[in-house]
Amino acid sequence: MANFKGHALPGSFFLIVGLWWSLKYPLKYFYQKEKSNQLTHHYQRLEIIEAAIRTLFAVIGILVEQFVPDGPHLHLYHEDHWVKLMNWQHSTMYLFFAVSGIMDMLTYLITHVPLGLDRLVMALAAFNEGFLFYYHVRDRPPLDQHIHSLLLYTVFGGALSLAVEVVLRDNIVLELFRTSLLLLQGTWFWQIGFVLFPPFGGPEWDQNSHDNIMFVTMCFCWHYLAALCILAASYSLVYWLHLSPSPTSTLRQPSTTRHQSPLRASPQPPVKSSIPPRPFTPAIWPPGPPLPARGGHQVSSGHVTSLQEGSKEST
Secondary structure, three states: OOOHHHHHHHHHHHHHHHHHHHHHHHHHHHHHHOOOOOOHHHHHHHHHHHHHHHHHHHHHHHHHHHHOOOOOOOOOEEOOEEOOHHHHHHHHHHHHHHHHHHHHHHHHHOOOOOOOHHHHHHHHHHHHHHHHHHOOOOOOOHHHHHHHHHHHHHHHHHHHHHHHHOOOOOOHHHHHHHHHHHHHHHHHHHHHHHHHOOOOOOOOOOOOOHHHHHHHHHHHHHHHHHHHHHHHHHHHHHHHHHHOOOHHHHHHOOOOOOOOOHHHOOOOOOOOOOOOOOOOOOOOOOOOOOEEOOOOOEEOHHHHHHHHHHHHHHO
16 A cells, blocks of 8 residues: 555554564573473464464455455456556565465474475565565656665565574574564564654655755664664563563572571581490400309309409409
């Protein structure tokens, strides 16, 4: 749609997905860094839900482009002229993103699908978007051409990052770079709508002014800086939440030395006694043959020592 809503709709889609990626990828990175299996149980389900939502966004975009009051209503050619080719180009862009969402779902639902195929199809969808927009604004005023050409940097940059991720999968640097470009793409779609189609009845921009072209270029840099700030804030938030212990984990943790239970006191060193130890006299075993005693009784050799001591006392 060649109006403000036609640019705000895809901008909203890209912003929503970009904000979600800014939280998802740092969360996955921290858990993989600790080699924790706590997230792997739910991660595949999250990926499938995300792919389904992205496919739904693409289908909504196709329906809106085709069935708005002034849309083509699935008519490509009528009598002797083409019907709303701009809407058809937008529908083609959404169609490739729908195929990308379906491929993402198949990657996690069917084990026979190669793992890098989802990134490859998403890269092709991004390249297709840039390819369409490259020929989308030919024979337009200079400002219109320039503001759309700036969008190509984000689109082709994201396609290149996705192509590298086919080989270097789960690389946090590439994932964050792609997320920043998607956030920039979402905000820039809104900026295009405000510049070319002022929604609140403001003054129209001079399409041939070089100063406007210079300002739009500078504004593009500001948008990317804002995207990086959003990404840094999301990363910091996930990092802080990841470090803060949950109430259940705090209850299950053993007591520390600061709050030590009296039942589990640390062992004290043994106290040395000043009394010398009593010497040990070993017993004679087995007893020897019986020996005659003075009283006519038979005693064993084991009692010789005691008898001798008794005789000494009697003398």
